[in-house]
Amino acid sequence: MASEARIKYKHALFLNPYIERSATNTMMLFPSIGVEYVATSVKGLVDKITLLDLRYEKDFSDTDKLLEFISNSIDIICVSIGWDRQFEEICHLLNRMPDNIPLVVGGYKATEKVDELFKVCPTIDIIVRGEGEETIREIFSGVALKDILGASYREGNRVLHNPNRPLPDINSLIAPDRTLRRNEYMMAVNGVKVANISFDSVLSARGCPLDCKFCTFNMNPLGQKRSYAVRNVDSVVNEIQGLKAGVVLFSDDNLFVNPKRAEEICDLIIERKIKKRFIAQARIEIARHPRLLAKMVKAGFKALLVGIESPHDWILTQLNKGFTQEAIRKYFRVLTKYPILYSGYFIYGNIGETEKEMLYIPKFAKEIGVDIIACNKLRIEKFSPLKELAEKTPGYHITAKGELYSDMYSHAALKKIGRKIKFSFYTPSRYVKILWKNIFVTKFCTFSEIVSLFLVFPRILASVITREKQTGRLKDSLKRTFIRNA
Numbered sequence: 001m002a003s004e005a006r007i008k009y010k011h012a013l014f015l016n017p018y019i020e021r022s023a024t025n026t027m028m029l030f031p032s033i034g035v036e037y038v039a040t041s042v043k044g045l046v047d048k049i050t051l052l053d054l055r056y057e058k059d060f061s062d063t064d065k066l067l068e069f070i071s072n073s074i075d076i077i078c079v080s081i082g083w084d085r086q087f088e089e090i091c092h093l094l095n096r097m098p099d100n101i102p103l104v105v106g107g108y109k110a111t112e113k114v115d116e117l118f119k120v121c122p123t124i125d126i127i128v129r130g131e132g133e134e135t136i137r138e139i140f141s142g143v144a145l146k147d148i149l150g151a152s153y154r155e156g157n158r159v160l161h162n163p164n165r166p167l168p169d170i171n172s173l174i175a176p177d178r179t180l181r182r183n184e185y186m187m188a189v190n191g192v193k194v195a196n197i198s199f200d201s202v203l204s205a206r207g208c209p210l211d212c213k214f215c216t217f218n219m220n221p222l223g224q225k226r227s228y229a230v231r232n233v234d235s236v237v238n239e240i241q242g243l244k245a246g247v248v249l250f251s252d253d254n255l256f257v258n259p260k261r262a263e264e265i266c267d268l269i270i271e272r273k274i275k276k277r278f279i280a281q282a283r284i285e286i287a288r289h290p291r292l293l294a295k296m297v298k299a300g301f302k303a304l305l306v307g308i309e310s311p312h313d314w315i316l317t318q319l320n321k322g323f324t325q326e327a328i329r330k331y332f333r334v335l336t337k338y339p340i341l342y343s344g345y346f347i348y349g350n351i352g353e354t355e356k357e358m359l360y361i362p363k364f365a366k367e368i369g370v371d372i373i374a375c376n377k378l379r380i381e382k383f384s385p386l387k388e389l390a391e392k393t394p395g396y397h398i399t400a401k402g403e404l405y406s407d408m409y410s411h412a413a414l415k416k417i418g419r420k421i422k423f424s425f426y427t428p429s430r431y432v433k434i435l436w437k438n439i440f441v442t443k444f445c446t447f448s449e450i451v452s453l454f455l456v457f458p459r460i461l462a463s464v465i466t467r468e469k470q471t472g473r474l475k476d477s478l479k480r481t482f483i484r485n486a
Contacts, residue, residue: 009046009140013074014039014180016053017081017090019061028055029199030249031185035080036176038106041133045140049180050074056183063093071098078136080107081117084401094121104139106132112382114152118159127152129161131206134168170206170229175239185245190463192456195449200245204265205230208253210283212307212320228257237268240276247302250280259289266295277444279303284323287331293338302444303341311364312357315350318389325364332368339441341434344370348421349377349404349414351386351393358417362425371434375421377414378404423480 016032032053039051050073052060060066070077077097081090087109097103106128110117114127128135128150135150145153150165178200187194209228240248256262269276278301286293286304310316313324323331335342344365348358365373379402380387390396395407405411438444445453468474480486 008142009076011048011050011074012039012042012046012076012078012140013070014049014051015077015079016051016055017079017093018083018086019054028188029185030201030251031176031181032080032082033176033201033203033251034082034107036178036180037173038078038080038132038136039180040174040177041137042140043174043177045137046076051180051182053181053183063096066093067096067098070101074101076102076104076140078104078106081105081110081113082107083109087113091117091120095123097123099123102126104128104136106136114161115159118152118154125154130165131167133173135165167227167229170231171235175235178243189460190467192459192463194456194460195445195452197247197445197449198245199247199249200243201249201251202236202239202243203231203251204236204255205252205257209257210254210322212309212322230258230261233261233264233268236265237272237274240269241272241274243276245276247277247279250278253281254283255280256282256286256289256292259286259292263292263295266292266299266301269299270295274300276300277302279305281305281307283307284328284331284335287334290334293335293340297338297340301340302442303343304335305343305345306370308344308365308370309347310350311360312353315353315357318350318352318386319347320385329368332370336369339443341371341437341442341444342369343372343374344368346373346375346421347378348375348417349409351378351390351396351404355409355417359420359424361421365425371437373421373425375418377418380404419476419480420485423477423485426481428481 014035016035035051035053039049043049052066054061054066060069079090079094081087094103094105102125103123104126105117105121105124110127111129114129117124117127126139126145128139129152130150132150135148138148139145139151145151145155146160146162149163152159152161154160185199187197187199205228207228255265269278278296278299280301280303282304284306307321308328309319309321311325311328316324332342346361346365348361361375362373378386380390380398381402384402387398390398390404396404397406398404403411405414409417439450465474468477
C-alpha cells in the first residue's frame with residue numbers, strides 16, 4: 001500500500017483469527033468486542049463490512065476456503081492479534097493473504113510485537129498501535145499514512161512508525177454494532193450446547209486507577225497508562241437495554257471503582273425493569289458497600305469475578321494489591337451473605353513463592369467461601385513493574401512470551417502444580433455445591449435451562465472424557481478427582 005493512497009474501499013473484512021479447536025469453553029462465551037468496536041468505527045466509510053470470528057466459523061477455519069472468500073470478495077483485510085496463543089499459526093495465515101489486498105493488523109499483541117510482525121509477515125502493510133478506532137477511521141478515510149498517529153507502515157523497504165496516538169475520549173466511541181455478528185454466543189462445553197443462554201459484553205469504562213504490579217491491562221503495549229475513563233451511565237444502560245443476550249458481562253477492569261456510579265447503573269436497570277443476568281469484575285472492597293450489593297442483587301447481578309491473587313501477605317505486598325489476608329477473610333464474611341456466585345482469581349508461581357505456598361491456594365479459597373477459582377501463572381509483560389524484580393532475582397527467567405519460570409520451578413513443574421491446585425479445589429462435592437448455588441441460591445438458571453442441562457449432561461460428560469483422552473490426561477484426571485491428588 002502506498003503511503004499516500006486515498007482509496008474508497010468497497011468490502012472490508014474484520015477478522016478474529018483464533019479458531020475454535022484451540023479455544024477453551026470460557027473463551028467461547030463472549031464476543032470479540034475489541035474487533036467489533038473497530039469494525040463499527042468505519043461504518044459509512046466502506047460499502048460493506050464482514051466480521052468473521054473464526055471460533056465459530058467452521059467453514060472459514062479452513063484456510064483455503066477463507067482465502068478463496070477473501071480473493072473473490074474483499075479489498076481490505078483487518079486482523080486483530082490480542083494474545084500470544086496461536087501466534088505462529090496466525091503469522092502463517094497472514095503470510096498466505098493475497099499480496100494485492102491491503103492487510104492491516106492491530107490488537108494488544110500486534111502493538112507489543114510490531115517490529116517482529118513486520119519482520120516475519122511481509123504481507124502486512126499497516127499495524128495499528130494502541131486503541132484503534134480513530135486510527136482505522138483515518139485509514140479508511142484516505143488520510144495519508146504519514147499523517148496518521150498510531151500507525152506503523154511500510155514504505156518501500158523501510159518500516160516507518162508515526163508518533164503514538166493520544167488515548168481517545170471514551171464517550172466519543174461508538175458502541176459495537178451487534179448486527180455485524182454472524183453468530184450468537186451460547187453456553188457450551190466442548191462444543192455441546194448446554195442451554196439456550198446467550199452471552200454478550202458491555203464496556204462501561206476503560207482503564208483502572210489502581211497500580212497492581214502484576215497487571216498491565218490498564219497499560220497498553222506502548223507503555224501508555226490508560227487513565228480511568230467512564231462512559232455516561234445513560235449510554236451504558238441504553239446499550240444493555242438493546243441487547244438480545246440474557247447474560248451480560250461488564251468487561252471493565254473493575255465496574256465498582258466509583259460505588260455511587262455503580263449504584264446509578266443498578267438504579268436505572270431496576271427502574272427500566274431490564275431482566276438480564278449480569279457478571280462483573282470487582283475488588284474485595286466492594287464489601288464495604290452493603291447498599292450497593294443489595295441493589296446489585298435486585299438488578300440481576302449473579303456473579304462477581306474477584307481478583308484475590310494470593311493468600312500470602314508478602315505476595316500481596318509484592319503485587320501491590322493494597323490488602324492483606326485478614327482483610328480478604330473479613331470482606332468475604334460479608335460478601336458470602338449475598339446470593340452471588342464468587343469466582344476468585346489467583347496467581348501462582350510468584351517470585352520467591354514455594355510449592356507449599358502455591359498449594360495453599362485451594363484450601364484458602366474454600367475457607368473464605370469462594371465458589372469457583374481461576375489460577376494463572378505469573379506473567380511478566382513488557383512494561384510490567386515486576387520485570388525489574390524478576391530480572392534481578394537469581395534463578396528467575398522470562399521467556400520472549402512473558403512466561404516466568406525459575407531454576408527451581410520449570411514450566412513443567414509449574415504446570416503440574418497448577419493441576420494439583422485445580423484438583424484440590426474441584427472435587428466432586430465442589431461441583432455439586434456450584435450447581436446447587438447456581439440453581440437455588442443465585443438462581444442463575446431458569447427452570448427450562450436446568451431441564452436442558454440435565455438432558456444434555458450425558459453428552460457433556462462424554463465430551464469431557466473424549467477431550468481428556470485426546471490430551472492423554474484421562475487416567476491422571478480420574479485419579480486426582482476420585483483417589484489421590486499427587
